């Protein structure tokens with residue numbers, strides 16, 4: 001039996017209480033909306049991308065602790081990264097939360113994001129953790145529809 | 151004479167006060183399992199109820215010893231299956247106190263019952279400019295079929311508003327009823343707020359203007375005795391799985407005079423009396439609305455569930471549950487930073503709540519690890535969420551096998567949630 005603290009780790013609780021980069025970005029050149037129908041999480045991600053680099057990234061919206069913390073920690077992790085680095089991080093994060101074994105030992109380091117490793121024991125919450133990431137993905141591809149985690 | 155009547159009354163009162171919840175729990179095998187190493191506390195009865203052994207046995211026995219198609223074989227098994235299927239229809243008739251068993255139509259559930267009425271009655275009678283009245287506290291299944299009908303016909307939906315406590319604004323309802331109103335379709339007990347809607351009064355008001363009324367009894371049939379003749383509703387729908395029966399089976403009750411006039415719903419076998427390529431004659435009710443091989447095992451299981459409820463008596467159940475509700479309400483109200491959504495006096499079996507800034511989804515996950523099953527989310531009633539300005543709620547919903555000890559476990563679980571998020 002996994003302990004609740006594996007899911008609600010201190011760093012996750014901290015980011016959910018005081019989300020970082022939690023504001024609208026007025027000079028954004030990419031944005032997308034995400035919606036998780038299961039718990040009603042709504043998120044908008046704003047990006048300012050220049051020369052293939054994520055110069056700035058913010059989000060706003062409302063949701064459960066997991067989705068808010070995930071969005072907050074994601075923005076912290078992606079700021080300053082290249083699009084390719086962001087993509088690699090997305091892939092690695094996604095494999096971790098869905099519990100896919102990760103045999104690739106690449107240069108990608110999840111850092112603090114590893115706090116979400118415990119979520120693969122909570123299948124109904126995986127979508128909460130991945131919503132922000134799917135939304136960024138859509139923003140970078142300039143898709144105009146609302147991203148859903150369905 | 152007199153003394154024996156007093157004696158009778160006494161034994162009756164006695165049997166009511168000794169509602170033995172432990173004895174009832176023993177009938178439900180699933181209640182004895184562990185979840186995440188803790189005893190299961192099942193408080194998601196508004197989503198679906200658990201099944202007593204007698205229902206499980208009825209389904210197993212049907213498949214083990216009696217399986218055959220109905221209404222068409224002359225062989226032994228087919229005759230036996232037909233008899234059991236039709237006797238379940240009679241059981242349902244008595245349960246709802248319908249006048250005749252041909253007024254009982256088996257469908258997949260409350261959702262299909264409403265869709266059937268929208269497709270047949272609706273298509274036949276609703277025209278551009280007409281109005282259909284529903285309320286602000288409907289389940290999606292009593293909103294979307296009418297929206298679809300309105301889109302097809304150019305009719306309009308009128309939504310009876312709800313006050314802050316969760317009570318429908320009857321004076322607005324009364325104003326809505328007019329010459330263009332073709333149907334009222336209204337929930338009996340709200341699956342989010344627990345509000346018991348005064349359907350009887352609302353039906354009377356509609357009938358003054360000759361407007362028929364459908365009652366969505368998905369949440370009421372397991373908690374209150376239903377008498378469709380006393381209510382005088384024109385249609386009533388329920389889902390078997392919410393009254394301790396199997397999934398995939400439900401009931402549409404309709405007054406015979408409506409059902410006879412309505413066109414069929416689906417075409418196929420059983421719903422016809424003769425078919426040629428030139429002309430097909432439809433079967434009589436209820437068969438006109440039961441095209442194809444039905445969910446025979448489901449019907450038999452539903453019959454067993456109703457027999458189980460009859461043995462206990464819904465009057466007794468309803469009395470026990472209101473005590474449990476009162477206890478749970480007091481208990482939850484005493485928890486700081488907890489707000490109950492839905493505070494009408496007339497309430498049954500459902501408590502929705504929110505916890506200051508803790509999201510219901512996080513509440514649900516933490517409760518689950520304690521073995522407590524509650525529902526979190528919008529409960530298929532997004533307009534209700536919007537009305538009360540919350541994205542979602544946590545909902546505990548009760549049934550006859552729940553105990554005060556389980557309410558205590560719920561309260562302890564909520565305190566635990568608050569501890570996890572403290573700081």
Ligand SMILES: Cc1ncc(COP(=O)(O)O)c(C=O)c1O
Nearest residue numbers: 259260261289291341368369389
């Ligand atoms: C009030 C109400 N109506 C209708 C339904 C639909 O029932 P079903 O999904 O069994 O068709 C529900 C189910 O939750 C309900 O609560």
